[in-house]
Amino acid sequence: MHFHHHGYVSGDPRVQPVAGTGIDRPEELPDEMDVLIVGTGPAGMLTAAQMSQFPSVSTRIIERRPGRLEIGQADGIQARSVETFQSFGFAERIIAEAYTITEMAFWKPDPENPSNIVRAARTLDDAHGISEFPHLIVNQARVLDYFAEVMANAPTRMTPDYGYEFKDLQDTGEGEYPVKVTLVRTAGPDEGAERVVRTKYVVGSDGARSKVRSAIGCSLAGDQANHAWGVMDVLAESDFPDIRTKCAIQSGSGGSILLIPREGGHLFRMYVDLGEVPEGSHGSVRKTTIEQIIAKANEIVHPYTVEVRDVAWHSVYEVGHRLTDRFDDVVAEERGIRDPRVFITGDACHTHSAKAGQGMNVSMQDGFNLGWKLGHVLEGRSPAALLSSYSEERQVIAQNLIDFDKQWSSLMAKKPEDFENPSELEEFYVRTAEFPAGFMTEYEKSLLVAGPDHQDLATGFTIGKRFKSSPVVRLADGNPKQLGHLAQADGRWRIYVFADRAEAGADSATKEFAEWLTTAAESPLAATPEGADDDAWFDVKVVYQQDHTNIDINAVPDAFRPKVGPFKLTHLEKIFGAQEGDDIFEKRGLSRDGVVVVVRPDHYVANVLPLTATDELGAFFAPILAV
Amino acid sequence: MHFHHHGYVSGDPRVQPVAGTGIDRPEELPDEMDVLIVGTGPAGMLTAAQMSQFPSVSTRIIERRPGRLEIGQADGIQARSVETFQSFGFAERIIAEAYTITEMAFWKPDPENPSNIVRAARTLDDAHGISEFPHLIVNQARVLDYFAEVMANAPTRMTPDYGYEFKDLQDTGEGEYPVKVTLVRTAGPDEGAERVVRTKYVVGSDGARSKVRSAIGCSLAGDQANHAWGVMDVLAESDFPDIRTKCAIQSGSGGSILLIPREGGHLFRMYVDLGEVPEGSHGSVRKTTIEQIIAKANEIVHPYTVEVRDVAWHSVYEVGHRLTDRFDDVVAEERGIRDPRVFITGDACHTHSAKAGQGMNVSMQDGFNLGWKLGHVLEGRSPAALLSSYSEERQVIAQNLIDFDKQWSSLMAKKPEDFENPSELEEFYVRTAEFPAGFMTEYEKSLLVAGPDHQDLATGFTIGKRFKSSPVVRLADGNPKQLGHLAQADGRWRIYVFADRAEAGADSATKEFAEWLTTAAESPLAATPEGADDDAWFDVKVVYQQDHTNIDINAVPDAFRPKVGPFKLTHLEKIFGAQEGDDIFEKRGLSRDGVVVVVRPDHYVANVLPLTATDELGAFFAPILAV
C-alpha cells in the first residue's frame, strides 16, 4: 500500500484523501452526471468501483431495490475474479470469509447397485497451478459489499443511489449531457414519481431483463428454451460424505445435482436439475416448491440423506445461453462513424448456465474492461474512440464463453451410459481448467492491443491476455513481492521494463530507454499533466536481472524513481531484482537483452517491445493519448 | 471463519451476533461494571478485545485522552504479535498496510575513512524461519484501531470510554462490586468533575507513569538513569542506500541511529541516540529540538544526507529498564491467602529500551495472559485462584526480557573498536532471534501448566511455550490449513487429539479417548453448560495420521463432530489428516501411538498426555474448573 506521501495518514490508509467530485458530493441523485450506471449487480458495482478512482468524473450508480442485496443469486468466484479483487484491495478479506474450493468430487450410480451413488473421482480444482489465487464460493451480496466499500473509500466517496428504476433513455445529441434518462422512484416518500436526469454516458448493468438493452434496440438471442434449476441455500444435517466438497452428482435415475459448499462451515447450495423449459413458459417448473426440491435432492443422493434444518434462500433459477450482437448503442452501419454513449454489461448482454458458475465472473470483467476506458475518455486522457473497443472486445469473449458453457452443460447432462469413456467428465474439467478459472480471455489486435511482432521477447506474457504475476524482490527493502499484485485498480497504464544484462546505471539499452521515457516528446509519459505525480498516468517499474543486493539504488535511472506528492518525494518501490530460484526472466521467457511489457489498467498485456523500440512505443500510444 | 450456524448471515461475518451485556449496553460509562480497564494502549486494548468475547461480563475501558491515539509511540510488531492478531482476525489486514522487515543492515565507520559509514553486513530478519508470520512496522495507533474494531464487532459491542482519567482506587472488600474507583472527567462539558464507579476488577494499563500502580503500592525499580532517544517520523529525501531497510548505524564519531522504515513507502523513523540521562532530570536533553535531531542524524549518516521535507511526529523518548516486583495488588505476605482484584499490565509494570522494540509487544502479551482468566473467573468457568497466575507468569517474562534487552542495548552502544570480533553485533542478533520475535516465553509448571512428564510424546509442542502451528489437511473439504491459525481468540481451551495409527472409527485408543471426552463425568467437557454448543468451552480437534482421502467422515467419533447452534448442526471442520510431504507428526515429533495436546486460550501449551491418560487429564482440569 502506498500512502503518507501527501502527509501523514493516521487512520485507515484504505480511505483515500477525498478529492474532485468527492468534495461536496450531493447525497441525493443530481440532475446531471458524467456517467450513470444502472444496476448494482457485480457488473455495475465493479464499474462504479473503478470509476470511483477518477476524482474528476462524476459517476452515479442507481438500483431499483431499496437497499443492498441481502441473499441469493450467484456465488462462484473464479481465480481471475479474486485476482481482480486483489487489485481493488480486498482479496485477502474475502478469501478469509469465503469457502475455498480445493477439490471437486464426481459421484455416479454404483455400477453394482445403480440406486445408490458412489464417489467415482476426486480431482484437484486447480491441478495445474493456473493461478496463485484460490477459487472461492461466497455470497454475491458480500462481493457487492466489498465494492461498495472500495467506492466509499475512494477520493470520490461514492455510494449507490437505491430506489431508482431505469425506465428509458434518449440520446438527444445535444449539450454537454446529451443522454436524457427517465427514472422511476421505487422507494421513499415519492415512490412512483418519475425523474429525468441527463448524463454523458449510460452503463446498463441491469441484468438479464435489462431495460437499457431494450432502449438501445438490442435483444438476447440464443437458446430457445431455458434450463431450470431448483436452487437452495440450506443448513442441513447429512451423512453424504462430501457434503462440504464441491460435487457433481448423477443418480441412476438420471437426476443430477451440483453441490456447492458455502462459506461459514455449514451452509451449502444445491442446484437440482429440473430440465429444459420453454422460454417464457408459466408452466409447472416455476411452481416447484422447496419441499419438492428437497425431496428430489434426497432421491438423488440415495443411500445418503439430506435433512434440511433451515432454508436461507431458494429459487427456481431458469436460464439459457443467450447473447446480444453488440454491447453498445452503435449499430453496425454507424460503427467507426460515431462513438458509443450507452453500454450494456453483464447479464444484460449475455446469460449463462448456472453450472459453469460464470455469470458473476464474466460480468465483472465486462465492468473492468469498460470502467477505465470511460475514466480515461472523461478525464481527457484518451479520445472517445477508445470506447468502441468495449463492445468489440467483450462480445467475442461472451460468445466464447457460451460455446464453452454449452459443451460443459451438455456433458453434465449426459447419462452415464452415453459417455465414451467413464471419466470423460472429469477429464474435460481438468483439461479446460484455464477457461472456468477466467484466464482464457485473449483480446485481439486493436487500438489497445499490439500485434505479436515481438512476442518472442516475452513468451510468458501473451499479448492480449492478462499479465500473469511472478515473484520478484523489491530493491529498497528486500521484500519478496508478486510483481502483478502491485498493480492496483487505479486506472493507470503499467510499463514494465525488464532490463538487459547491464548493471543499473551502466550505459545500456535500459538506461537509454529510461532516458527516452522521461525526456522524449514522443514518450507516453510526456502526456502526464503538469503538476501531477510523475507516475500519475503511467506506472513504470524496472526489474533487473541481478539479485537485489547487487543493484545500486542511487545509480538507477530517474524514470524508475518518480517524484510523488506535494513534498516531491522519491518513490523507491518501483525497482526490483530477480528472485533467486524463481527468476521471472526464466519463468516468463523474457529476453536477456531486455524487454518492455505494456499492460492496460485492466491487467491485459497491450504490447511487448524491445528496449530499442521507442519509436514503436511512441506510435502505439499516440492514438491512445490523442485528445 | 465459522458462521451461519445460528442462521443465515447476510452481512460481514466478522460482526458477531450481539449478546449478553452487548444488548442495551449503556453508551455512557455506568456506575458499576465487572471489569474496569484503565488506558487504551496496546496492553489495555488487547485485554478489552479479549474481554469483549465474553458476553456475560460487563467490561469498560477508559482513557484519559479525548479520543483515539493519532500519532507516534511504538511501531515494532514482532511475529508473535502478528500471530496474536491472526487469532483476533486482523493479521492479514494489518500485514497489508504495514512495512515488512525482511532484512536488517548494519552500517559502520568505513575502516579506510572513518568519517564515512559503509554497510558492514546484511542479515535476514528471520533467517531460521522461526515463524510463518512476518515482523512488521506499523503505527501503534493502527494496532489500537484494529482492536477497537474487534471489540465493536464482538457480541458485547464494546467501545472505549474516552475522556476519563483514573485518579485512585480503594478495595472496600464489600458488596458485589468491591473496588471503588475515583475518576476525573478530562473532556466534555463536565471536564474536571470527579466520578466514582464500582467494579469487581481493575486492570491498570495506564502506561509508564501508571496511577493504578501507585494505588496498589507498587513502583518501578531498575535503571538509575534513562536512555534518551531523539525520535522522528519523517518524510524525507535521502541518498542513503538503505533508507527503506531496517538499519543499525554507527558512525565513527560514536553516534548511532536505529533506522526503521515505516508503512506506506516513504515515511521512516530514526532513533538518534542521545545518551544516558538521570531519571527525572529536567536537563538539556529534553529540550533537544527537531532541528538538532535532524542535524545529528545527518552527521551520523555522512557521506549520505537526509533532507527532511515533513515531520509527522518527533519526541525525545526517555526510558530505562524498570520493573515492579508484582503485577497485582496482592503483597507477598498475602499471596495464596487472597485473590487479586487489581492488576497492572504493560508499561505500567515494566519498561524497556526502545532499541529492541519490545514495549508494545510484551504489553499485549500481558493482556492476552490476563484477559481470558478474568473472563473465565467472571463467567464462573474457573475459580478466582486462576487470577494469581497472571502476576506469577508475567513478572518472570518481563524480567527475562529486561535482561535480554540490556544485553542488546549495551551491545548496540558499544564502540566499534571495543568489539571482540567485528560481527559480534549481527551474530548476537541472529542467534537470539527467537527472543525478539516473541517466542521465547515459557511458563513454568503451575495450576495452568503441567510438568514435562509426557513431553517426549510431542517434542515439538513444548509445555509452557506457545503452540507452534503446522499444516494439516481438513477432511471435510480437503483444504490445507495451518492448524494453529484456526485457534481464534475466543477464550476457549483447545484439546488437540493426535490420533494413533488406527483408522478413524476402528477400535483404538483414539476412539476410547473420544468416548471418554464426551461421556465421562471427569471429562473437562462435562463442565460445558447445558444448552450451550458442544464446543462452547472446549474446542476439540483431531488429526489423523492418514491422509484426508483415507478417513471415513461418518466413522469419526462424535467428540470430533460437535453439535452447534440452534439447529444442532454438526460442525465438520474439526477433523484433519496429515499433510503429505509436511507431516505434522514428523514435524512436531508426535508419538505414533497418539498424543493429546492441551492448549490454553492464549495459545500456550498447558499439557501433553498419552491417549490413555484420561485420569490425569481429568485431574489437571479439576482445579481449573472447580467453582
Ligand SMILES: Cc1cc2nc3c(=O)[nH]c(=O)nc-3n(C[C@H](O)[C@H](O)[C@H](O)COP(=O)(O)OP(=O)(O)OC[C@H]3O[C@@H](n4cnc5c(N)ncnc54)[C@H](O)[C@@H]3O)c2cc1C
Ligand atoms: C434471482 C436470481 C438468481 C440467480 N441465481 C443464480 C445462481 O444460482 N447461480 C448463478 O451462477 N447465477 C445466478 N444468477 C445470475 C447471476 O447473479 C448473474 O449472472 C450476475 O449477478 C450477473 O451480474 P450483473 O451485474 O450483470 O446482473 P445482476 O446481478 O442481475 O444485477 C442487475 C441489477 O440491476 C438491478 N436492476 C434491474 N433492472 C433495473 C432497472 N430497470 N433499474 C434499476 N435497477 C435495475 C437489479 O435489481 C440488480 O441489482 C441469478 C440471478 C438472479 C437475478
Ligand SMILES: Cc1cc2nc3c(=O)[nH]c(=O)nc-3n(C[C@H](O)[C@H](O)[C@H](O)COP(=O)(O)OP(=O)(O)OC[C@H]3O[C@@H](n4cnc5c(N)ncnc54)[C@H](O)[C@@H]3O)c2cc1C
Ligand atoms: C510519548 C510516548 C512515546 C513512545 N515512543 C516509543 C518509541 O518510540 N518506541 C517504542 O518502542 N516505544 C515507545 N513508547 C512506548 C510504547 O508506546 C509502550 O511500550 C507501549 O505503548 C506500552 O503499552 P501500554 O498499553 O502498556 O501503555 P501505553 O501505550 O503507554 O498506554 C497507556 C494509556 O493509558 C492512558 N493513561 C495513562 N494514565 C491514565 C490515567 N490515569 N487514566 C486514564 N488513562 C490513562 C494513556 O493516555 C495511554 O493511552 C512510547 C510511549 C509514549 C507514551
